[in-house]
Amino acid sequence: MNLHWVRAKTFLKIPPHLFKVKGVNIRVDRIYAFDYIAQDPYNLLFLLEDEKGKVKGFCWSIINPIDNVLHVNILSVEKDLYNKGIVKQVYDMLKKIKDKLELDKIEWRTTRPKAFKKLLGAKVSATIMEV
Numbered sequence: 164m165n166l167h168w169v170r171a172k173t174f175l176k177i178p179p180h181l182f183k184v185k186g187v188n189i190r191v192d193r194i195y196a197f198d199y200i201a202q203d204p205y206n207l208l209f210l211l212e213d214e215k216g217k218v219k220g221f222c223w224s225i226i227n228p229i230d231n232v233l234h235v236n237i238l239s240v241e242k243d244l245y246n247k248g249i250v251k252q253v254y255d256m257l258k259k260i261k262d263k264l265e266l267d268k269i270e271w272r273t274t275r276p277k278a279f280k281k282l283l284g285a286k287v288s289a290t291i292m293e294v
Contacts, residue, residue: 165214166244168222168256172202176210177221181239186274189237207233207260211240211249219244222253226266233261235271250282 174194182189201208211220220240226233240249257269
């Protein structure tokens with residue numbers, strides 16, 4: 164299967180099932196309703212497409228100019244692509260962006276911190292306050 168990442172300006176091409184992330188309540192209807200945010204230059208939406216243009220995954224990140232950090236909100240792919248090197252591909256792609264824009268770091272929001280630590284040697288730390 165020939166897959167490639169493409170920059171996108173719409174969430175509407177993403178199949179709803181790819182928004183289903185264990186332990187996270189994602190309101191797909193709101194994402195689709197506020198689709199225009201994908202056009203903001205600080206929003207980086209990449210789609211993983213096959214040779215026919217079918218979306219097999221996506222990565223949505225935001226550049227925060229206040230803290231100078233690239234925040235990865237979600238990375239989701241079809242289950243048959245698990246353990247196929249996608250995380251490393253995304254990391255390499257985002258690291259090039261981080262370096263080119265002279266951002267301080269990349270922060271991932273993930274439900275699988277142990278996997279990221281193992282795959283990327285990432286430092287895992289977070290303080291999340293939910294009210």
